[in-house]
Amino acid sequence: MKKHNFSAGPSILPQEVFQKASQAILDFDNTGLSLIEISHRSKEFVAVYDKAVALVKEILNVPATHEVLFLQGGASTQFLMTAINLMKVDGGKSAYINTGAWSNKALKEAKNFGEVVEVASSADTNHNYIPKGYQIPTDVDYVHFTSNNTIFGTQFKNYPETDAVLVADMSSDIFSKPVDVSKFGIIYAGAQKNLGPAGATLVIIKKDILGNTGRTIPSMLDYQIHIKGESMFNTPPVFAIYVSMLNLEYMKAQGGLEAISQKNEEKAALLYNEIDNNPSFVNNVAKEDRSLMNVVFLLNDDSKDADFLAACTAAGISNVKGHRSVGGFRASIYNAMPIESVQALVDVMKKF
Amino acid sequence: MKKHNFSAGPSILPQEVFQKASQAILDFDNTGLSLIEISHRSKEFVAVYDKAVALVKEILNVPATHEVLFLQGGASTQFLMTAINLMKVDGGKSAYINTGAWSNKALKEAKNFGEVVEVASSADTNHNYIPKGYQIPTDVDYVHFTSNNTIFGTQFKNYPETDAVLVADMSSDIFSKPVDVSKFGIIYAGAQKNLGPAGATLVIIKKDILGNTGRTIPSMLDYQIHIKGESMFNTPPVFAIYVSMLNLEYMKAQGGLEAISQKNEEKAALLYNEIDNNPSFVNNVAKEDRSLMNVVFLLNDDSKDADFLAACTAAGISNVKGHRSVGGFRASIYNAMPIESVQALVDVMKKF
Numbered sequence: 164m165k166k167h168n169f170s171a172g173p174s175i176l177p178q179e180v181f182q183k184a185s186q187a188i189l190d191f192d193n194t195g196l197s198l199i200e201i202s203h204r205s206k207e208f209v210a211v212y213d214k215a216v217a218l219v220k221e222i223l224n225v226p227a228t229h230e231v232l233f234l235q236g237g238a239s240t241q242f243l244m245t246a247i248n249l250m251k252v253d254g255g256k257s258a259y260i261n262t263g264a265w266s267n268k269a270l271k272e273a274k275n276f277g278e279v280v281e282v283a284s285s286a287d288t289n290h291n292y293i294p295k296g297y298q299i300p301t302d303v304d305y306v307h308f309t310s311n312n313t314i315f316g317t318q319f320k321n322y323p324e325t326d327a328v329l330v331a332d333m334s335s336d337i338f339s340k341p342v343d344v345s346k347f348g349i350i351y352a353g354a355q356k357n358l359g360p361a362g363a364t365l366v367i368i369k370k371d372i373l374g375n376t377g378r379t380i381p382s383m384l385d386y387q388i389h390i391k392g393e394s395m396f397n398t399p400p401v402f403a404i405y406v407s408m409l410n411l412e413y414m415k416a417q418g419g420l421e422a423i424s425q426k427n428e429e430k431a432a433l434l435y436n437e438i439d440n441n442p443s444f445v446n447n448v449a450k451e452d453r454s455l456m457n458v459v460f461l462l463n464d465d466s467k468d469a470d471f472l473a474a475c476t477a478a479g480i481s482n483v484k485g486h487r488s489v490g491g492f493r494a495s496i497y498n499a500m501p502i503e504s505v506q507a508l509v510d511v512m513k514k515f
Numbered sequence: 516m517k518k519h520n521f522s523a524g525p526s527i528l529p530q531e532v533f534q535k536a537s538q539a540i541l542d543f544d545n546t547g548l549s550l551i552e553i554s555h556r557s558k559e560f561v562a563v564y565d566k567a568v569a570l571v572k573e574i575l576n577v578p579a580t581h582e583v584l585f586l587q588g589g590a591s592t593q594f595l596m597t598a599i600n601l602m603k604v605d606g607g608k609s610a611y612i613n614t615g616a617w618s619n620k621a622l623k624e625a626k627n628f629g630e631v632v633e634v635a636s637s638a639d640t641n642h643n644y645i646p647k648g649y650q651i652p653t654d655v656d657y658v659h660f661t662s663n664n665t666i667f668g669t670q671f672k673n674y675p676e677t678d679a680v681l682v683a684d685m686s687s688d689i690f691s692k693p694v695d696v697s698k699f700g701i702i703y704a705g706a707q708k709n710l711g712p713a714g715a716t717l718v719i720i721k722k723d724i725l726g727n728t729g730r731t732i733p734s735m736l737d738y739q740i741h742i743k744g745e746s747m748f749n750t751p752p753v754f755a756i757y758v759s760m761l762n763l764e765y766m767k768a769q770g771g772l773e774a775i776s777q778k779n780e781e782k783a784a785l786l787y788n789e790i791d792n793n794p795s796f797v798n799n800v801a802k803e804d805r806s807l808m809n810v811v812f813l814l815n816d817d818s819k820d821a822d823f824l825a826a827c828t829a830a831g832i833s834n835v836k837g838h839r840s841v842g843g844f845r846a847s848i849y850n851a852m853p854i855e856s857v858q859a860l861v862d863v864m865k866k867f
Contacts, residue, residue, distance in 0.1 A: 166547040170554045173753055181549045185540035188533055195518040195831075197533045199712035199758065202522050202834060235587040235714065236735060239749035243733045268734075275733050355750055360551035362587065362714045362752035381595045381627050382620075383588060397591035398707055400714035401525055402754055406551065479547075482554060 167504035170482035171313050171457060171495040172335065173355040180409045180499075187405060198405055203398050211405050212394065218411035222338065222419055225367055226345045232366040232386070233394045233404050238265065238334045241351040241364060242272035245330050248386050249305045249348070250277040252378040258282045258299050258306045258327070262317055263290030264488070265332060266309040273307070276378075282306070289489070290315040292449035299325045304376075305348060311336035313356075314486040316459035316493065317452045322346065328372050336456050337365065338414060339498060340424035348372045356456070357498045359407030362400045414498070423498055430496045430505045431455040437509045443467075444512060461491035468492075471515055478511050480504075519856035522834035523665050523809060523847040524687065525707040532761045532851075539757060550757055555750050563757050564746065570763035574690065574771055577719055578697045584718040584738070585746045585756050590617065590686045593703040593716060594624035597682050600738050601657045601700070602629040604730040610634045610655045610679070614669055615642030616840070617684060618661040625659070628730075634658070641841070642667040644801035651677045656728075657700060663688035665708075666838040668811035668845065669804045674698065680724050688808050689717065690766060691850060692776035700724045708808070709850045711759030714752045766850070775850055782848045782857045783807040789861045795819075796864060813843035820844075823867055830863050832856075 168175045191198035192207055201208055216231045225231060234240070250257055255277025259270040261284035273279045280303065283294035290312065299306055305328040311318040313335045323329065328348035337352040344350065349368050355361040366386070373387050382388050388396050417423055435453060438444045438460045446453065446460045462468055471492070475483050485491040496505055520527045543550035544559055553560055568583045577583060586592070602609055607629025611622040613636035625631045632655065635646035642664065651658055657680035663670040665687045675681065680700035689704040696702065701720045707713040718738070725739050734740050740748050769775055787805060790796045790812045798805065798812045814820055823844070827835050837843040848857055 164547070168548055168552055170552065170557075173552060173554060173750065175552050176549070181540055181551070184551070185537045188537035188540060195516070196520055196833075197528070199533070199536070200520055200522065200525060200527050202525060203713065205522075205834075235589070235752075236592070237587070237749045240588070240735045243735055272733055272735075275731060353750060360754050361555065361750045362755060379627060381624055383592045383595055383624075397589045398525065398705060398713045400587075400752065400755070402712050403714060403752070481548070482557075 164479045167478070167480045167507050168482060169480065169494045169496070169500070169508070171486070171493060172353075173361045174495055174497050175499040176359070176406070176410055177413050177499045180406060180413055183409050184406045199402055201401075203395060203401050208401060211408050212399070215404055215408035215411060218408065218415060219365065219367070222411060222414055223342060223344055223367070228371065229344060229367050229369050230390050232368065232389050233399060233407070234364045234366055234389060235362065235400055237353040237361075237364055238332050238351060239268070241332065241366065242269040243275070244384050244386065245269075245305070245307065245349055245351070246273040246276040247378065247380055247384050248373060249328060249330070249376065251304055251376050255376070256280065256300070256303045258303045260294060260297070260306070260308040260323065261286060262293060262309055262312050262315070264312065264314045265334070266307070266312075269307055269309065269332060277304070285317070290317065291447050293317050293319055293452040299323065299327065301326065303327050305330050307332070311454050311456050313457045313495070314488060316446070316448050316454045316457045318454035318456065320451065336454075338420065338423070339427050339456060341420045354403055354407055359410055360403050363403035363407055365407075426502070427455050427496070427498065430500065430502050431458065433502065433505050433509060434458050434494060434496065437512050441512055443515055456495060456497055458494045458496060459485060459489065459491060465491070474511050474515055475508070478507055480508055480511065483508070516831045519830070519832045519859050520834060521832065521846045521848070521852070521860070523838070523845060524705075525713045526847055526849050527851040528711070528758070528762055529765050529851045532758060532765055535761050536758045551754055553753075555747060555753055560753060563760050564751070567756055567760035567763060570760065570767060571717065571719070574763060574766055575694060575696055575719070580723065581696060581719050581721050582742045584720065584741050585751060585759070586716045586718055586741060587714065587752055589705040589713075589716055590684050590703060591620070593684065593718065594621040595627070596736050596738065597621075597657070597659065597701055597703070598625035598628040599730065599732055599736050600725060601680060601682070601728065603656055603728050607728070608632065608652070608655050610651050610658045612646060612649070612658070612660040612675065613638060614645060614661055614664050614667070616664065616666045617686070618659070618664075621659055621661065621684060629656075637669070642669065643799050645669050645671055645804040651675065651679065653678065655679050657682050659684070663806050663808050665809045665847070666840060668798070668800050668806045668809045670806035670808065672803065688806070690772065690775070691779050691808060693772045706755055706759055711762050712755050715755035715759055717759075778854070779807050779848070779850065782852065782854050783810065785854065785857050785861060786810050786846060786848065789864050793864055795867055808847060808849055810846045810848060811837060811841065811843060817843070826863050826867055827860070830859055832860055832863065835860070
């Protein structure tokens with residue numbers, strides 16, 4: 164039976180990427196060696212790394228002012244790195260927009276390094292909307308937001324307007340649509356949604372915002388050291404970078420982010436349309452803030468949750484249970500999710 | 516032609532591990548899904564994680580006083596984490612034994628968090644021996660050493676004796692021989708030598724040494740948080756942990772560390788014997804400190820370096836060029852290196 168994998172992350176990637184990755188574990192590029200036994204400084208892997216960086220720059224149209232890094236430690240490490248690299252040692256101050264879970268964790272880590280202003284929060288209604296109309300102080304070292312919330316199913320459609328350095332955790336919607344990178348000081352993303360397997364973290368960073376804090380930064384947390392080392396200050400996550408490179412090649416072959424964005428809109432419309440028109444289901448997110456990546460929904464009669472889950476399982480649909488903090492259901496429909504799989508879920512909903 | 520991969524790391528792993536890893540990328544455990552598209556919180560992956568931890572405990576005979584973690588960021592991140600987790604915020608002091616390169620980097624990072632005493636160093640002769648007969652102050656928060664040096668080809672055969680908390684970077688010789696874990700506060704190791712692919716870091720830590728610094732530690736750097744989260748405070752490096760688990764299974768099937776250690780001794784003896792008896796080659800490391808993992812050697816006539824390298828390449832032998840800081844040659848003969856490959860190198864040396 165065909166499997167439909169709606170996992171929130173690590174998540175589905177293109178089948179073609181799995182095939183190539185599997186082959187490279189046995190024999191990488193006809194070297195007679197496995198991808199995972201070669202030196203990260205071998206010319207073969209340096210070529211993979213360079214290609215991955217070049218593809219990120221091309222696909223996201225990254226300006227020359229910005230560097231691209233592949234690090235380890237996920238977005239959780241970036242919560243700490245953004246703060247330690249940007250917040251001044253004397254009188255450091257940053258602004259956070261709290262859209263739940265991840266942005267809250269980011270905010271908490273920043274408090275280790277200075278004053279943190281929560282300029283807006285959607286906590287009043289359990290984060291079912293994106294705050295709007297807030298004021299951002301002008302004297303902050305940076306402004307941080309989480310572009311898409313995987314748990315509550317919300318997504319920024321317009322990014323915050325500010326003259327301060329703008330920092331975004333785009334872990335769950337990077338590469339899902341075009342982004343004007345020039346407006347950002349830092350964009351970071353754990354790879355394990357639209358980019359690649361768990362174990363790599365993409366960081367896109369404007370060089371001239373660094374080195375201004377007066378702070379001594381441990382080497383592994385210092386973006387300037389990683390820029391100088393071209394992500395090889397220490398041994399990089401070779402496999403995760405290789406698979407990301409394969410997926411970036413696939414994205415380019417798909418026509419880039421305009422084409423990908425259009426497909427994502429179609430998939431999301433199909434599913435939200437069913438939720439809105441099927442009296443058994445409801446989505447409580449403000450319509451204009453609905454995520455195109457993570458579609459959350461509830462059964463109007465939650466005593467039937469187990470029945471619905473069983474119907475999904477019977478149809479080969481996996482990982483649609485909602486996060487434990489909100490309950491209900493969640494369908495994560497990242498780039499690699501085919502519209503046929505979304506249709507399979509819609510078919511189950513229709514029958515239910 | 517059969518390839519003989521003497522890479523210093525990432526390095527050779529058993530062929531059986533490559534086969535299983537390759538298959539899991541296509542279909543993990545008959546789930547119909549790829550290993551790299553499943554949730555790290557799925558019961559299937561939690562079982563992999565639990566098995567990896569259990570195998571580390573069994574193979575290294577880890578006492579109940581110690582926890583096992585799989586983190587990200589490599590030994591370089593541990594340089595920082597060991598210091599921030601162990602050095603007291605007021606009057607913090609640690610002792611480091613400097614055997615070159617990696618221990619020097621570890622020492623440098625610790626200076627961010629308190630006083631660092633270099634209790635011994637082999638810098639006087641470019642690190643071609645392991646210091647002995649030094650005094651360790653009794654008032655230090657911990658003592659740090661690097662058990663094996665990949666660049667200079669040295670290895671501790673006896674560990675430092677101290678009543679202080681003992682911390683070891685065992686990145687390049689863990690799982691190569693039995694170790695009395697009970698004597699250590701922390702053992703850490705980047706996976707990419709004897710354990711698995713780049714991207715995972717093994718940490719074995721005595722629980723009762725934590726929480727005593729008076730320091731606020733950012734979450735991702737706090738061992739107590741990772742222990743509480745069972746290495747899943749954030750998304751772990753799924754693939755690298757899975758492959759490590761496969762390799763741990765393989766080690767166990769080989770008869771464990773006693774059997775592995777014996778093979779490693781045989782391989783090293785074969786190669787050192789040739790170096791010592793062949794007038795074309797020389798090894799300048801103190802005999803009692805010679806590494807069983809990384810065998811460094813020079814040609815007595817270095818004008819023939821290129822010829823020797825060409826002879827190696829012609830015989831399918833790769834990655835025997837020495838580190839740029841010492842020159843000459845280096846054969847890394849980790850666990851997975853078959854004695855036949857060492858013999859292939861010895862044959863080239865004999866003919867040369």
